[in-house]
Amino acid sequence: MTGGTPKTTISEYYEDGTVPWIVSGDIHKGEIFDCDKKITELAVENSNARYLPKDSVLIALNGQGKTRGTVALLRASNATCNQSIVSINPNNQRELFSDYLFYFLKSQYRQIRNITGDKDRAGLNMPLIRSITIPLPPLEEQKRIAAILDKADAIRRKRQQAIQLADDFLRSVFLDMFGDPVTNPKGWEVKKLDEVGVLDRGKSKHRPRNDPKLLGGEHPLIQTGDVAKSGGYITSYSATYSDFGLAQSRKWKAGTLCITIAANIAKTGILTFEACFPDSVVGFKPNQLVTTEYVQTWLSFLQKILEANAPESAQKNINLAILRDLDIPLPPIEQQIRFTNTVEKINELKRKLNNSSKLNKDGFNSLSQKAFAGEL
Known part of the structure; x- marks a missing residue:
């Protein structure tokens, strides 16, 4: 099902809201535990927004850039989404495991976009989503595949986190050496x-x-x-x-x-x-x-x-x-040169991490292809 957008003219729908309201831009997170936008319970009651079950699989129907066709797993409880997202709630009676579905749809990103011809302004819709065919091994096999892919994906995520930490470290070094560049507290x-x-x-x-x-x-x-x-x-x-x-x-x-x-x-x-x-x-x-x-x-x-x-x-x-x-x-040029030397060392580390991340991504994609071809 898709979500809805409460009327933006009614302040009671948004002020002091506590209900996570997911939009297309959130889907890139992969796993969604929370989001920036919030609406009130009153907004849910009086709009097409609906509470989504935890572990729902979310697909972006449209959005800027490469957003269309991106998928995410909802890890939050009592969350909602707008109409640019479709949520799929696997039914245990159909023996479909959420994490397995998430990884399968993630592996089909390019094919899903191609359903609409991959035009810049094209969008997905419910009939197109329903047309996607899914390989369906027994539930225990789905869980095994999902567990393997989750471990492989965790390695990739750790590499990305390390790159972000390197960027954060450089900003901290800059502030320590030179102070806030906006307020200039060191009086340079x-x-x-x-x-x-x-x-x-x-x-x-x-x-x-x-x-x-x-x-x-x-x-x-x-x-x-x-x-x-x-x-x-x-x-x-x-x-x-x-x-x-x-x-x-x-x-x-x-x-x-x-x-x-x-x-x-x-x-x-x-x-x-x-x-x-x-x-x-x-x-x-x-x-x-x-x-x-x-x-x-x-x-x-x-x-x-x-x-x-x-x-x-x-x-x-x-x-x-x-x-x-x-x-x-x-600040004195000698201090700037010391900072530049630090930047060069950190960026060499980032290059190594990026190369490692690319290898991890290639390996993960290869692993996914084997998993959904029944070769894992």
């Missing part, structure tokens, strides 16, 4: 960002930007999504410019700090190779007053503020003038 000298380096927008003069003549050559093209998902250092790319594309753009050197100013606001990544990027990305090259890693981490503390205050037309964006006018505290 302050300059404008354009006084500590050169800031320029990328170039993409030709229109339309998707003209086939621009693409498919040997020159790496970095876009906002590549920066946002880089994890700090840009080590790969998903598109290239031809010589024609390069002629209407500009190639930036390795070591350039890329800063997004549209769609993804103030996300950053340091180039590890020469690349072009469009005018939705700004390139920063430091002078002798700062290190690139110091500026990058400083910006990470400001990212939410810049995003919240970004003007919005078709999409949120900030301009070069806003970045140039930012006040940046300037």
